[in-house]
Amino acid sequence: xxxxxxxxxxxxxxxxxxxxxxxxxxxxxxxxxxxxxxxxxxxxxxxxxxxxxxxxxxxxxxxxxxxxxxxxxxxxxxxxxxxxxxxxxxxxxxxxxxxxxxxxxxxxxxxxxxxxxxxxxxxxxxxxxxxxxxxxxxxxxxxxxxxxxxxxxxxxxxxxxxxxxxxxxxxxxxxxxxxxxxxxxxxxxxxxxxxxxxxxxxxxxxxxxxxxxxxxxxxxxxxxxxxxxxxxxxxxxxxxxxxxxxxxxxxxxxxxxxxxxxxxxxxxxxxxxxxxxxxxxxxx
Amino acid sequence: xxxxxxxxxxxxxxxxxxxxxxxxxxxxxxxxxxxxxxxxxxxxxxxxxxxxxxxxxxxxxxxxxxxxxxxxxxxxxxxxxxxxxxxxxxxxxxxxxxxxxxxxxxxxxxxxxxxxxxxxxxxxxxxxxxxxxxxxxxxxxxxxxxxxxxxxxxxxxxxxxxxxxxxxxxxxxxxxxxxxxxxxxxxxxxxxxxxxxxxxxxxxxxxxxxxxxxxxxxxxxxxxxxxxxxxxxxxxxxxxxxxxxxxxxxxxxxxxxxxxxxxxxxxxxxxxxxxxxxxxxxxxxxxxxxxxxxxxxxxxxxxxxxxxxxxxxxxxx
Numbered sequence: 001x002x003x004x005x006x007x008x009x010x011x012x013x014x015x016x017x018x019x020x021x022x023x024x025x026x027x028x029x030x031x032x033x034x035x036x037x038x039x040x041x042x043x044x045x046x047x048x049x050x051x052x053x054x055x056x057x058x059x060x061x062x063x064x065x066x067x068x069x070x071x072x073x074x075x076x077x078x079x080x081x082x083x084x085x086x087x088x089x090x091x092x093x094x095x096x097x098x099x100x101x102x103x104x105x106x107x108x109x110x111x112x113x114x115x116x117x118x119x120x121x122x123x124x125x126x127x128x129x130x131x132x133x134x135x136x137x138x139x140x141x142x143x144x145x146x147x148x149x150x151x152x153x154x155x156x157x158x159x160x161x162x163x164x165x166x167x168x169x170x171x172x173x174x175x176x177x178x179x180x181x182x183x184x185x186x187x188x189x190x191x192x193x194x195x196x197x198x199x200x201x202x203x204x205x206x207x208x209x210x211x212x213x214x215x216x217x218x219x220x221x222x223x224x225x226x227x228x229x230x231x232x233x234x235x236x237x238x239x240x241x242x243x244x245x246x247x248x249x250x251x252x253x254x255x256x257x258x259x260x261x262x263x264x265x266x267x268x269x270x271x272x273x274x275x276x277x278x279x280x281x282x283x284x
Numbered sequence: 285x286x287x288x289x290x291x292x293x294x295x296x297x298x299x300x301x302x303x304x305x306x307x308x309x310x311x312x313x314x315x316x317x318x319x320x321x322x323x324x325x326x327x328x329x330x331x332x333x334x335x336x337x338x339x340x341x342x343x344x345x346x347x348x349x350x351x352x353x354x355x356x357x358x359x360x361x362x363x364x365x366x367x368x369x370x371x372x373x374x375x376x377x378x379x380x381x382x383x384x385x386x387x388x389x390x391x392x393x394x395x396x397x398x399x400x401x402x403x404x405x406x407x408x409x410x411x412x413x414x415x416x417x418x419x420x421x422x423x424x425x426x427x428x429x430x431x432x433x434x435x436x437x438x439x440x441x442x443x444x445x446x447x448x449x450x451x452x453x454x455x456x457x458x459x460x461x462x463x464x465x466x467x468x469x470x471x472x473x474x475x476x477x478x479x480x481x482x483x484x485x486x487x488x489x490x491x492x493x494x495x496x497x498x499x500x501x502x503x504x505x506x507x508x509x510x511x512x513x514x515x516x517x518x519x520x521x522x523x524x525x526x527x528x529x530x531x532x533x534x535x536x537x538x539x540x541x542x543x544x545x546x547x548x549x550x551x552x553x554x555x556x557x558x559x560x561x562x563x564x565x566x567x568x569x570x571x572x573x574x575x576x577x578x579x580x581x582x583x584x585x586x587x588x589x590x591x592x593x594x595x596x597x598x599x600x601x
Contacts, residue, residue: 009401016397020411026426026470027414029438033429045437046429091323098320102313110321113328120336121531121581123554124574127561128335128342154331157323186310191320216419218534219554223562234421241425241541255422262417270410277416278478 027259034059034256038248059253068250072229073236074257076148077215080232084152084214085207091157092206093199096165097191101177111166117159123219129154130223146226151217161206164279168202169195204269205276212277215262233258343571359572368573370548371556372580374536377461378552379529379584382468386476387521393473394480395510409481413474423471424538428454431463431539454539457549464550467535472528476521483517484510519592523585530581533558553577 029046035055063070099111133144144150172195180190218234225231231239237254240247266273309315346355393412397405415423430438431453440450453459491509500508511518533554537543540550543559551559553573561570 005401008399009403012396012399012402013404016402016408016412019393020408023412023415023470023473025438026423026430027418029430030426041429043434043436045432045434045440046426047436047438047441049436095321095324098317102317102320104314104317107317110325114324117328117332119582119585120332120578121527123531123533123557124339124578125332125335127557127567127570127574128339129331130562131338131342131567132331132335154327157327162324186307187313187316188310188319212417216421218419218421218537219558234419237425238421238538241428241538251425255425258422259418263414266410266414266417273417274409274413274478277475278482 030252031256034253038252041248041252059249062249063253063257066250068247069228069231069236070250070254070257073231073233076230077233080148080151081211081214083148084155085211087152087156088158088161088210089203089207092161093165093169093196093203094191095157095162097169097195097199099162099166100169100172101174101195114159114162118163125154126220126223129220133224145224146230147224148230150224151221155220158210160279161210164206165199165202169199172198204272205279208269208273208276209279212262339571339574342568343575345568347567355568359569362569363572363576367548367551368553368556371551371553374461374549374551375530375532375553378464378468378532379526381465382472382529383522383525385465385469386472386525387518389469390473390476391480391511391514391518394477394484395506397477398481398484409474409478412477415471415473416475418471420471420534421538423467424535427463427467427470428539428541431460431466454550455546457547460539460545460549464532464535464539467539468532472525479517479521480514483514487513515592519589522588522592526584526588527581530577530584553580 025048029048032048032050033041033046035057036051036059037054037056038059040054062068099107099114130145133150136142136144144153176194176198177190180194185193216234217232218238221232221235222238225235233254237251237258240251240254343359344354344356346353346358396402397408402408418426432440433450433452433455434440435444435450437450439453443451451459453463487509491513492505495505495509531554533552536545536550536552536555539545543551543555543563545551554577557570557573557577560566560573
């Protein structure tokens with residue numbers, strides 16, 4: 001019996017090791033490719049061949065010194081992600097707190113609206129949303145097309161984080177609110193000075209969810225952004241994938257450089273990644 | 285409150301009044317919840333409800349620069365287009381196959397990973413999750429190149445081992461579909477695995493213990509305890525997979541470098557919407573496409589939730 005258990009244990013580890021290798025294979029392939037001349041990739045395709053005689057750091061050198069705009073895209077995405085995460089977290093926690101801590105008329109109706117937003121695929125809103133931004137420009141003269149404000153503004157108070165923060169804050173002790181009131185704190189002071197700091201642990205998970213969506217966002221930025229100088233990293237990389245393969249050195253080294261920071265963050269904050277990216281399941 | 289007010293330093297009369305108003309506002313407990321939910325209400329009205337309403341209106345219109353005319357159901361009649369049906373068919377098949385692959389496989393792996401005999405559980409869990417960190421753009425780039433038509437591409441090398449001649453994977457309907465499924469499996473396996481692992485933690489240990497006393501083997505345990513207990517998670521994963529599958533766009537966009545696959549073999553519903561609305565500037569027709577997608581997703585999910593009994597249970601509550 002003990003022998004059998006040991007055997008199963010070994011088999012399991014072998015199975016998962018093989019699986020892990022298969023899963024990492026594509027990433028390893030692009031990592032290897034980033035050291036090969038791009039013409040070779042274009043001619044032969046992406047594979048795992050290792051030929052040290054043709055491998056070099058040329059692609060990276062070109063990436064770091066070339067004028068392909070790669071670092072501009074990188075910076076744009078970074079800026080966009082930081083602003084989006086900050087605004088969305090504060091706004092969604094604000095709203096989630098309102099749903100968690102108060103009883104008020106219409107509460108169920110309004111919360112039903114939050115659930116409704118989660119049930120409609122974002123892709124359907126994109127067309128009328130674009131028309132709306134055009135309309136805002138025509139009527140009020142406020143330009144939102146081709147701006148980061150246009151990307152961020154419609155998605156500041158997001159349904160999923162609101163839902164999550166409501167769940168989390170419902171679990172915070174209500175006594176703190178009463179204590180705050182007795183001490184003469186305003187309703188908003190209670191939120192900003194007492195309750196929001198208490199909810200900080202839940203910010204990490206949501207920050208990662210919102211941040212990943214923003215960093216990787218494609219369809220909406222594709223429609224809003226027009227200028228070459230304002231492209232985000234995914235938009236910039238996608239623009240390089242032409243049938244002629246003329247920019248493969250930036251595309252491949254750039255793809256690797258796009259994964260690395262997230263991988264580093266993931267290794268350092270695994271728990272929050274896993275919490276954030278599976279939020280909504282199970283408890284929902 | 286009046287005590288507090290009297291301790292405030294003396295100010296000009298107008299300033300004091302404004303201060304007082306602000307004070308009353310920020311201490312009003314009846315008003316506060318509405319203020320708290322205001323950011324959502326504004327977003328909901330301006331960036332959700334109004335767009336949905338306007339897209340419904342647009343779907344009955346022909347929208348030209350400086351001129352909008354109502355054309356009744358013409359946009360919907362135009363949907364009777366073989367290319368649109370091709371796109372719907374792709375999304376339906378994609379959704380179905382991803383469900384068939386990405387439910388049982390991660391569930392089984394989660395059960396194995398959760399086994400007491402498994403070592404280094406967290407390491408494998410994290411490793412299998414890594415693909416989910418890559419953006420669809422980067423993942424699409426990698427898979428487009430792996431499924432390249434040159435003999436030297438990874439997949440062609442692989443099938444070459446079995447004596448198969450190099451295949452033009454992304455030029456043919458069936459093989460490009462297989463490539464899309466491979467990409468989806470690679471990116472989502474780890475995420476669904478996490479959902480099921482989380483679900484497994486919620487199964488009380490007593491259930492396993494009493495099953496053991498009853499002499500249940502592994503298969504019985506899986507069938508009578510694990511699968512039924514994982515049902516809420518499974519229904520959730522099915523629901524989000526249907527949304528994701530029916531609205532899939534970026535994967536195809538990257539695989540076929542833009543929205544132009546040969547003979548539309550990779551065209552998706554959202555891809556068709558994008559082409560009509562943004563490339564051909566036909567916003568009315570695009571709206572009709574979007575609304576059809578909305579209806580399909582809603583109908584498929586209501587049917588699915590009905591079969592799984594989730595709606596009924598909620599009603600009883």
